[in-house]
Amino acid sequence: MLDCATLKPERKCIFMKKSGCSYIDNRCKPIVEQCKGCNNIEVYGDTTYCKVYAEPATKWVVIGECPLATHNKKEVKEDKSAFQRRKGKSMRGR
Numbered sequence: 001m002l003d004c005a006t007l008k009p010e011r012k013c014i015f016m017k018k019s020g021c022s023y024i025d026n027r028c029k030p031i032v033e034q035c036k037g038c039n040n041i042e043v044y045g046d047t048t049y050c051k052v053y054a055e056p057a058t059k060w061v062v063i064g065e066c067p068l069a070t071h072n073k074k075e076v077k078e079d080k081s082a083f084q085r086r087k088g089k090s091m092r093g094r
């Protein structure tokens with residue numbers, strides 16, 4: 001894997017080839033609004049990029065969320081009564 005020679009000096013990148021950046025338009029795309037607050041953000045010059053994805057918008061627009069976002073984690077709340085029902089069900093199954 002080669003170091004980026006386009007926007008992120010010294011960062012290893014799978015898109016960097018001997019002929020240059022092979023990503024769309026030959027460069028990474030800036031973060032999108034939904035990325036704000038994520039720990040994977042990094043700033044080069046006056047633009048903010050993602051450390052992981054070359055085009056953050058594709059995660060938020062296509063998938064609807066980013067699987068590697070360090071913020072915006074969905075809260076997993078378990079209804080105690082639902083837990084009790086499942087526990088009771090499994091106990092009866094014994």
Ligand code: SF4
Binds near residue numbers: 049051052055
């Ligand atoms: S990891 Fe996801 S949410 Fe975080 S900056 Fe990258 S694309 Fe945005």
